Amino acid sequence: MKSFEEIKKILICGGGLMGKNIAFVMTANPNYQVTVYDLYPTDVEAGIRKSTAQLVEGGYVKEEELVERLSRIYFTTNMDDPAIADADLVIEAVFEDMGVKQETFAKLEARMREDAYFCTNSSVMSPSEISSKLTHRERFVGTHFWNPGHLIPLVEVIKTDATADGVAETVMEVLSSVGKKPCLCKKDVPGFIANRLQHALWREAISIVEHGIADAATVDTAIKNSFGLRLPQLSALENSDLVGTQLTWNIHNYVLPHIEDSHEPSPLLKKMLDEGKMGFKSGEGFYKWTQEEIDKCNADLNAYLIKMLYQ
Numbered sequence: 001m002k003s004f005e006e007i008k009k010i011l012i013c014g015g016g017l018m019g020k021n022i023a024f025v026m027t028a029n030p031n032y033q034v035t036v037y038d039l040y041p042t043d044v045e046a047g048i049r050k051s052t053a054q055l056v057e058g059g060y061v062k063e064e065e066l067v068e069r070l071s072r073i074y075f076t077t078n079m080d081d082p083a084i085a086d087a088d089l090v091i092e093a094v095f096e097d098m099g100v101k102q103e104t105f106a107k108l109e110a111r112m113r114e115d116a117y118f119c120t121n122s123s124v125m126s127p128s129e130i131s132s133k134l135t136h137r138e139r140f141v142g143t144h145f146w147n148p149g150h151l152i153p154l155v156e157v158i159k160t161d162a163t164a165d166g167v168a169e170t171v172m173e174v175l176s177s178v179g180k181k182p183c184l185c186k187k188d189v190p191g192f193i194a195n196r197l198q199h200a201l202w203r204e205a206i207s208i209v210e211h212g213i214a215d216a217a218t219v220d221t222a223i224k225n226s227f228g229l230r231l232p233q234l235s236a237l238e239n240s241d242l243v244g245t246q247l248t249w250n251i252h253n254y255v256l257p258h259i260e261d262s263h264e265p266s267p268l269l270k271k272m273l274d275e276g277k278m279g280f281k282s283g284e285g286f287y288k289w290t291q292e293e294i295d296k297c298n299a300d301l302n303a304y305l306i307k308m309l310y311q
């Protein structure tokens with residue numbers, strides 16, 4: 001199996017929103033040559049320039065650096081391109097469809113090196129199932145990047161039921177070398193680590209609205225102005241130690257029986273779906289959104305993340 005130092009040629013399979021941003025991220029290691037493969041022609045440079053515009057405008061990425069990094073990204077629509085056969089590690093970011101992903105990896109395995117590493121960026125699908133039809137399942141892990149992929153530091157690295165010792169660790173070294181914060185998920189469970197945590201919070205947030213305890217804006221205000229504000233500095237389990245195990249136990253003993261524990265999506269979500277309230281897509285979800293507000297929300301999020309990460 002290749003060591004971290006021997007990995008130089010990275011393949012990104014699927015050049016959509018995530019694939020383009022991951023390609024850019026991988027060029028942060030000056031030793032990496034990146035190939036992007038997609039079924040359809042796509043302007044990878046234009047996509048990367050669009051998503052990194054605020055970084056360049058703010059001077060966090062210099063134009064010369066961007067040009068140099070883009071020069072190490074090569075795009076192909078040809079599955080039989082030698083750059084695919086020669087890649088040391090592939091990160092797959094094609095459509096979120098089990099059949100498409102399994103078929104894509106079968107084609108990749110037939111063409112790629114004997115010692116190549118296989119990674120899938122699936123948000124929710126089991127990497128064990130995605131890799132189930134491969135011959136060399138031992139070199140397969142999940143690498144779950146978060147959107148926007150060029151900014152959010154976390155990448156969850158998920159071991160499958162067949163990942164060999166050392167594979168996840170080598171992939172984590174690769175991700176660290178491009179400035180990401182890889183976290184090891186030792187078991188292939190739905191939601192991995194961070195989405196389980198995130199959706200435990202969303203379930204309760206939606207339940208509070210559903211039961212008329214507070215409206216959506218109040219819930220979001222409460223989150224942003226309390227624990228949401230301190231989370232980047234003091235996270236859940238650090239906070240438990242800070243307040244003390246006894247207090248955590250006492251609070252859980254009192255409050256857990258009253259917290260939402262449904263194993264089904266909220267009826268409120270179903271009602272919103274039936275009413276066509278699809279969020280940004282339809283201009284209404286928990287809130288009403290104009291196109292200007294949607295654009296501002298996206299730009300403000302990027303600006304906030306850049307401030308948190310670069311200043």
Ligand SMILES: NC(=O)c1ccc[n+]([C@@H]2O[C@H](COP(=O)([O-])OP(=O)(O)OC[C@H]3O[C@@H](n4cnc5c(N)ncnc54)[C@H](O)[C@@H]3O)[C@@H](O)[C@H]2O)c1
Nearest residue numbers: 014015016017018019038039093094095096121122123147
């Ligand atoms: N969008 C997000 O917020 C997000 C976050 C984390 C993970 N992901 C995951 O990343 C993956 C890609 O998501 P996205 O948002 O970039 O989707 P996307 O639709 O923007 O891009 C998918 C790309 O894959 C290409 N493609 C489809 N089938 C292919 C094939 N057989 N071979 C090669 N290319 C193929 C498409 O042409 C398209 O360019 C999905 O598995 C998704 O779950 C998405």
